[in-house]
Amino acid sequence: MITMLGNQEGTPLLEVNNLSVAYGKVEALSNFNMRVNQGQIVSVVGPNGAGKTTLLSAIMGVLGSKGHVDFDGHVEQCPQVEQMVIRGLGLVPEKRELFGTMSIEDNLMLGAFQRYRQRDKEIFSTLDEVYDIFPRLKERRSQQAGTLSGGERQMLAVGRALMAKPKLLMLDEPSLGLAPLITREIFKVIDQLRGHGVSILLVEQNARAALKLADYAYVLEMGELSMEGRGSDLVEDPRIIESYLGINSKHQDVLAI
Template sequence: MNIVENNNSGKCILEVSHLSVAYGKVDALINFNMRVNEGQIVSVVGPNGAGKTTLLSAIMGVLSSQGNVDFDGEVQQSPQVEYMVGKGLGLVPEKRELFSSMSIEDNLLLGAFQRYRRGDRKYKETLDEVYDIFPRLKERRTQASGTLSGGERQMLAVGRALMAKPKLLMLDEPSLGLAPLITREIFKIIDHLRATGVSILLVEQNARAALKMADYAYVLEMGELSMQGTGASLSEDPRIIESYLGINSKHQEILSI
C-alpha cells in the first residue's frame, strides 16, 4: 500500500477502520481505512469489481461487515440501514432505485419519510430547495418517474436523498450510462452541493472527473486500498495516469468538468 498522505485536516464526519466484507469465501473488501471530513468531496476510484459499491453498501449497512464505521462521532460495527439514515447518511445507489409508477414529487417526498415520522414539517422547505437545484424536476413534478431520461432519473435520485437532509451524501457511479453533456451537469451539481455544506463520498469510474473535483481520494484495487492522496496529487501521479487516465484519456476528458 502506498500512502501519499493522510486526510486528517478538518472535522471528521466519517471514518472507516479495518472494514472488511466477504461474499462467502470471497473477500470483496479487505481491511479498508478511509476518512471524510466535513465539507469535503472524497472520491473512491478503481476498476470494475474493485469493491467500490461494496464499500458504500457496508458503510450504509446494506451489507454486513467487520470493522468500525464512525459516522458523526458514533462508532458502529456492521451498522443498520435505518439507524444510519436517521443519523444523516444518504446513499444514491448506482441503479437509482426509483418508484417508476409514482410521480416525481411523490418519489421526493418518500426521501423525507423519516423526517415526517419524527414530526419534522420543514421537509416542505427542503422540497423547495431541491426544486431550486433541479428546476427540471419542478416543471415535471406530476410526471411518473419512469418516463424520465437517464439524466433526469439521476437528478431525481439525488434530490430524493437530499430530502432527508443528509450530513453526508454517498453517490455510487452518478455518471453511469449518461451522455457527456448530462454527465458534466451532474458533476457541476455535485460541486454545488459541496458549496451548500453537504459532505460527499463519490464512487466513480470516471477517474479524471472524480479526481478533478475531489479534495481527497482513495484508489481501491481488488478490495484493498492501493493509493491515497489529494485529488490533485493523484491525478498527476504517473501510476494513476497509466492505469486510469491513459487508455480512455480523451473520452474521460470529454466527460470531466
C-alpha cells in the same frame, strides 16, 4: 495492508477502520481505511469489481461487515440502515431504484419519510431547495418517474436523497450510462452541493472527473487500498495516468469538469 495517515486536515465526519466484507470465502473488501471530513468531496476510484459498491453498502449497513464505521461521532461495528439514515447518511445507489409509476414529487417526498415520522415541519422548504437545485424536476413534478431520461432519473435520485437532509451523501457511479454533456451537468451539481453544506463520498469509474472534483481520493484495487492523496495530486500521478487515464483520457477529458 497499506497503512496511511492521509486526509487529516479537517473535522472528521466519517471514519472507516479495517472494514472487511466477504461473499462466502471470497473477500471483496479487505481492511479498508478511509476518512471524509466535514465539507469535503472525497472520491473512491478503481476498476469494475474493485469493491467500490461493496464499500458503500457496508458503510450504509446494507451488507454485513467486519471492522468499524464511525459516522458523526457514533461508532458502529455493523451499522443499521435506519439508524444511519436518521444520523444523516444518504446513499444514491448505482441503479437509482426509483418508483417508476409514482410521480417525481411523490418519489422526492419518500426521501423525507424518516423526517415525516419525526414530524419535521421543514420538509416542504427542503422540497423547494431541491427544486431550486433541479428546476427540471419542478417543471415535471407531476410526471411519472419512469418516463424520465437517464440524466433526469439521476437528478431525481440525488434529489430524493437530499430530502432526508443528509450530512454525508454517498453517490454510487452517478455518471453510469449518461451522455457526456449530462455527465458534466451532474458533476457540476455535485460540486454545488458542497456549497449547500453537504459532504460527499463519490464512488466513480470515471477517474479523471472524480479526481478533479475531489478534495481527497482513494484508489481501490481488488478490494484493497492501493493509493490515496489529494485529488489534484492523484490526477497528475503517472501511476494513475497509466492505469486509469491513459486509454480513455480523451473521452474522460470530455466528461471532466
